[in-house]
Amino acid sequence: MKKSLGAKTLAQPAPVWAVSAYDEEGKPNAMIAAWGGICSSDPASMTVSLRKSRHTYAGIMKHKSFVINVCPTWLAAESDYLGIVSGKKEDKIAKLGLTPVASDVVNAPYFDEFPLVIECELVHTYEVGIHVMLVGQIKDVKCDDDKLVDGKNPDPEKILPLLFTPGTRDYHSLGECVGKGFSMGKKFME
Amino acid sequence: MKKSLGAKTLAQPAPVWAVSAYDEEGKPNAMIAAWGGICSSDPASMTVSLRKSRHTYAGIMKHKSFVINVCPTWLAAESDYLGIVSGKKEDKIAKLGLTPVASDVVNAPYFDEFPLVIECELVHTYEVGIHVMLVGQIKDVKCDDDKLVDGKNPDPEKILPLLFTPGTRDYHSLGECVGKGFSMGKKFME
Numbered sequence: 001m002k003k004s005l006g007a008k009t010l011a012q013p014a015p016v017w018a019v020s021a022y023d024e025e026g027k028p029n030a031m032i033a034a035w036g037g038i039c040s041s042d043p044a045s046m047t048v049s050l051r052k053s054r055h056t057y058a059g060i061m062k063h064k065s066f067v068i069n070v071c072p073t074w075l076a077a078e079s080d081y082l083g084i085v086s087g088k089k090e091d092k093i094a095k096l097g098l099t100p101v102a103s104d105v106v107n108a109p110y111f112d113e114f115p116l117v118i119e120c121e122l123v124h125t126y127e128v129g130i131h132v133m134l135v136g137q138i139k140d141v142k143c144d145d146d147k148l149v150d151g152k153n154p155d156p157e158k159i160l161p162l163l164f165t166p167g168t169r170d171y172h173s174l175g176e177c178v179g180k181g182f183s184m185g186k187k188f189m190e
Numbered sequence: 191m192k193k194s195l196g197a198k199t200l201a202q203p204a205p206v207w208a209v210s211a212y213d214e215e216g217k218p219n220a221m222i223a224a225w226g227g228i229c230s231s232d233p234a235s236m237t238v239s240l241r242k243s244r245h246t247y248a249g250i251m252k253h254k255s256f257v258i259n260v261c262p263t264w265l266a267a268e269s270d271y272l273g274i275v276s277g278k279k280e281d282k283i284a285k286l287g288l289t290p291v292a293s294d295v296v297n298a299p300y301f302d303e304f305p306l307v308i309e310c311e312l313v314h315t316y317e318v319g320i321h322v323m324l325v326g327q328i329k330d331v332k333c334d335d336d337k338l339v340d341g342k343n344p345d346p347e348k349i350l351p352l353l354f355t356p357g358t359r360d361y362h363s364l365g366e367c368v369g370k371g372f373s374m375g376k377k378f379m380e
Contacts, residue, residue: 002307002332003341009234010331010344011308012260012351013364014227015203037204037227038356039239040319044199047237047323049229070202076368081375095378117192118201126316128325129230133237135318141200142192151193153357154200161202163353163364166228167343169371174203174353175363178266181354184361185271188285 009035009166016162016171018069018082019048020100021059021108028093028100028109030069031056032083034164035131044138046120049131055087057132064122065106066136069114073160073173078113080171105139115144116154116161199225199356206352206361208259208272209238210290211249211298218283218290218299220259221246222273224354225321234328236310239321245277247322254312255296256326259304263350263363268303270361295329305334306344306351 015037020030036048046068050057060066071079078096085092093100093111100109103119110117120136127133145151147158156174163172178184205227210220226238236258240247250256261269268286275282283290283301290299293309300307310326317323335341337348346364353362368374 001335002302003335003338005331005333005342005344007234007328008331009228009231009236009328010306010333011205011207011228011236011258012306012344012346012349013203013205013353015201017201035228035230037237038199038201038225039237039323040225040321041199042320044197045318046199046201047227047229068201073365073368077374077377079375080369080371080373081378084372084375085379112192116200116202124316124318126314126325128235128314130232131230133229133325135316135323138197138199141195141198143195143200145191145193148193149358152195154195154202154355156202156355156358156360156362159202162368163203164371165344165346168339168346170346170367171369171371171374172346172367173365175263175365177360177362178263178352179270179361181270181359181361182274183270184267185269185274187267188271189275 012165013163014166016071016079016164018071018079019056020067020069020110021056022063023059024062029056029059029087030082032079045135047133047135049133052132060122063107065108066120067108067110068118069111070116071162072115073162076162076171115147116159117142202355203353204356206261206269206354208261208269209246210257210259210300211246212253213249214252219246219249219277220272222269235325237323237325239323242322250312253297255298256310257298257300258308259301260306261352262305263352266352266361305337306349307332
């Protein structure tokens with residue numbers, strides 16, 4: 001029996017991404033975002049929603065660039081801290097001991113400690129309620145070379161992307177592989 | 191050492207959602223989507239990207255409604271099948287034995303077998319490359335009452351949302367809880 005829970009953002013799973021950018025003074029900054037996803041295959045594009053009041057938002061608007069740093073399970077507490085404290089108040093990056101690296105394809109920094117980073121150029125903004133949905137065109141993806149499969153794809157079981165579950169507001173790690181996409185369903189074909 | 195992988199949709203994790211709608215003839219239909227996410231907290235909204243050629247796309251455009259059925263791990267093969275075969279060619283819903291239920295808040299069906307469903311009214315469309323990003327305003331969320339925490343939030347460990355990892359194109363289950371959001375990071379506060 002299904003129970004009605006109301007008009008709430010209770011979709012699962014949500015990603016946990018550290019969105020990094022230079023702030024208006026050019027200092028590396030980042031915040032945590034769980035409202036976002038891939039939005040087109042070609043050109044490869046992603047969306048992430050921020051509030052206008054965020055320190056990171058102003059930096060992205062100025063530099064038209066941001067990086068999605070995929071949060072691995074082993075950096076869960078650091079990632080969460082990026083979502084609790086504003087870059088307006090302190091240099092979160094220095095406090096956490098993260099190493100900013102200047103992207104060679106967009107005007108934004110990424111963090112060397114994060115194993116998988118997606119460098120985006122801001123191409124559109126759309127206001128949706130209290131958030132602004134940023135659309136970034138992916139210019140490059142960089143991954144630690146010891147966390148690849150066949151030298152070309154990020155290995156999910158080494159990246160261990162963190163997941164957020166709205167409602168309970170928990171972080172979860174990635175679970176076991178249960179099958180291949182575009183393959184498991186073939187058993188229903190005659 | 192980071193390796194450049196090119197401008198590809200290699201973000202992790204991506205969700206696995208069955209997007210259901212009535213088709214142009216009014217028949218319940220669904221497809222699998224992994225390109226999407228929550229896009230605003232208020233009004234609660236989600237985005238999902240579809241190609242215009244999809245059978246489901248035409249139905250959503252006609253009825254201005256869709257439902258995000260969160261795919262649980264135990265329906266991985268069924269969910270994958272919804273992404274392999276087009277509703278133009280066969281009645282996938284009947285073949286999989288899914289039970290369509292008419293939403294009471296939007297003009298779309300959901301499937302009783304999926305434990306968590308999010309009923310959306312189409313409010314915006316944005317073209318991004320080869321995809322159209324649909325923005326849906328959430329009108330209600332319904333969850334099986336035996337899969338709730340405290341009677342009000344979906345329990346991730348009972349919903350067991352399926353995850354997709356682009357690149358390797360694997361499905362993974364949800365892993366263990368590693369901590370609470372807006373809490374784990376407090377250890378870095380002085």
